[in-house]
Amino acid sequence: MNQNQATSLLLLAPDDQRGEYLRHLMRAASKDSEIISAARPDEALRKLTGASCSAAVAEGSDGLALIKAVSDAGLDVPVIFIAPDDEGDLFDRARAAGASEAIFCSELSPDTLQNALHYALLYRSQDGQTEGKEKHAEVVAMERTESLARLASSIAHEVRNPLSLIILAADFLAKPKPLTDAVRANVVNYLRHGASRIEEVVTSVLAACAPKELALEAHSTNEIIEEALLSVQSRAPAGIQVNFIKDCAANLPAVFVDRARMVDAVRHLLTNAIDAMPTGGDIGIKSYAQIFISSERADWQREGWFRAGDVGVIIEISDTGHGIPEDKLNHIYELFFTTKPAGRGVGLGLATVKKIIQIHNGRIAITNRPKGGVLAMLTLKTAAHS
């Protein structure tokens, strides 16, 4: 591609300080380009069609709408999407809808934007089409290789520790000596613990990577919560006080879900809450129904995810732990990303939860609470509105 070629770039952003900031970044990222502004997706689409722009930069839910409109119109214009940091879901949907590149706000800089524009233009350029496709394939292959290497390394680490238990327990039992029943029971317990940890790793990997078909039926949210709670009762280390404070609304409408998977999702969130409080604390578990009205969650409404009057069921799980460092929030749904110490998780929990909620067409939001700790919020459609 000819780097000196003058180009026109479109910016879809409000005509305010935020828009001015983005315009400034685009100028810094692509000095020779003319920046054309639009404040609404329909205006942006019109200008893209008329002004033969080489690429577009768009943010938030308007940006997602533009990506879809560009795709529907069959325009060959790459759109670089900027997602608010707390909208991981929007980020994923933009990529799925065909965004050339998606960047979280906190990662936005002249450099990241320049990089994204470079590949977007390379990809589009007539001369550079082959090169661009090859480059893209190369990047995808590299990301896949890195991701696989990370996967292999994480699994290896998580399996080696329990394997150590099994080998050392076997070595201890193999040496001839009198054993009391208590010592034998103890060693057998170590063996079983090691084996079940390996089983847990394998199951988690499979759950995160290879979802099976869903068995959707109407279920009680509170029964799902109870089942998940039962499975994590012994998770807290001995001597550590974890209080489960329940505030579950009675007579909630049923949700249309795969029960085992939804129990698994809630179990992962509870496990994370327990692990986030190594010295103990409170876990709040709340469930309630909410009638959506048209003025709330404009992004969900725009996506057509709910209609005014639809009823959703919300599960909230909060803890009083250390919270998630702000710079890590963008990565919490990534496979094998973990803030936990060795032996407490491979970084599959939230990736699994997100996958489960996505395939149920639900919504997940994870934020730090102002008073400390984390709040995880799952929003599910009720059986009547699924």
Add this chain to the structure above:
Amino acid sequence: MNAPSRKKRILLVDDEPFLTSLLRMNLEDTDEYEVREENNSLNALDVIKEFVPDLILLDVMMPDLDGADILFRLKNDQRLKHIVVVFHTATVSRTELTSHGGIISGYPFLPKPASADQIIAFIEANLPNPLAN
């Protein structure tokens, strides 16, 4: 007549209590070692000062203080810096370690999982020589 030699003191620092427990059982089985376990890395330095081990078998990835943090603090303490430290970790593989001759950044590493015999041989190979000054 030679004075009876005391058992060699081994400190196990790892955040996995089941693992240190099994290591201790295997080491004590030989009747050669006096073993102490510490599963909270924040307590490790206090235990080192009190127990004064001949060798520390140290995990790498632990919450609060990791193995490298503990090593750094130990080596900056005049009274403790002579203590031998070896690492026992799941973060490196046997193949990776072989290419480094079993030593990374000047410290011996033993990859997990290892058998009791391998761990004992590793400890023996790194214990300070009693004849050395």
